[in-house]
Amino acid sequence: MKYPERLRKYLVMGSQDCLRDPSFILEEAIRGGVTAFQFREKGKGSLTGIDKYHLGRKLRDICWKNEVLFFVNDDFDLFGDLDADGIHLGQEDMHVEEVRRAFPSTLIGLSISDERELEKAPVTLVDYLGVGPVFSTSTKEDANPVVGTDLIAHVKAVHPHLPLVGIGGINEENAHEVLSAGADGVAVVSAITLAENIRNAVKSL
Ligand SMILES: Cc1ncc(COP(=O)(O)OP(=O)(O)O)c(N)n1
Numbered sequence: 553m554k555y556p557e558r559l560r561k562y563l564v565m566g567s568q569d570c571l572r573d574p575s576f577i578l579e580e581a582i583r584g585g586v587t588a589f590q591f592r593e594k595g596k597g598s599l600t601g602i603d604k605y606h607l608g609r610k611l612r613d614i615c616w617k618n619e620v621l622f623f624v625n626d627d628f629d630l631f632g633d634l635d636a637d638g639i640h641l642g643q644e645d646m647h648v649e650e651v652r653r654a655f656p657s658t659l660i661g662l663s664i665s666d667e668r669e670l671e672k673a674p675v676t677l678v679d680y681l682g683v684g685p686v687f688s689t690s691t692k693e694d695a696n697p698v699v700g701t702d703l704i705a706h707v708k709a710v711h712p713h714l715p716l717v718g719i720g721g722i723n724e725e726n727a728h729e730v731l732s733a734g735a736d737g738v739a740v741v742s743a744i745t746l747a748e749n750i751r752n753a754v755k756s757l
């Protein structure tokens with residue numbers, strides 16, 4: 553599968569998002585068709601230090617065994633330690649320019665939550681944009697205001713060749729709206745991690 557298609561079904565997850573073993577959830581999600589994974593160990597109840605590293609390594613190995621892209625959220629040191637395929641950065645995180653300088657050929661994703669952020673984004677240095685929250689979410693405590701599918705359509709119109717994924721409140725009922733608005737993929741946490749049947753949840757996205 554070529555690169556932008558590999559962002560089609562993008563699971564974002566840390567142990568704090570799981571009621572079951574994260575390795576089991578990731579394996580089931582991959583069997584259901586997940587094509588990319590972001591290790592986002594962050595927020596209430598999340599692991600730190602060596603425990604975070606060990607879980608990250610376990611999830612990375614599952615991804616690699618199955619040819620699924622493995623991204624690390626925020627944590628530049630962990631990204632390097634795990635030799636991840638890429639890193640996802642937000643507006644408050646380490647600067648894209650700095651990561652690109654240190655890792656000329658890694659995959660870099662950048663969050664966009666409004667038109668102003670898009671205007672000042674170093675788009676030539678990133679491999680995809682994560683646009684959202686598209687719908688309301690209870691997974692991210694400090695989430696920005698909901699942007700709807702209009703921002704997806706705007707970003708695609710301004711940068712038609714730059715891959716983009718929607719994130720925030722996406723589930724099997726509304727995923728088609730995100731894709732119809734121009735997204736290359738959907739990035740999902742709770743609709744997968746909390747699903748009773750994970751494989752079916754991914755299949756129906
Ligand atoms: C694919 C994707 N898009 C957006 C985000 C959000 O990143 P950020 O704004 O840095 O917030 P945190 O995830 O770090 O809380 C993401 N993680 N993934």
Ligand SMILES: Cc1ncsc1CCOP(=O)(O)O
Nearest residue numbers: 689691692720721740741742
């Ligand atoms: C990490 C992140 N960034 C914007 S919304 C969000 C959380 C998305 O979680 P969910 O898919 O459960 O709404």
Ligand SMILES: [Mg+2]
Nearest residue numbers: 626641642645
């Ligand atoms: Mg971040």
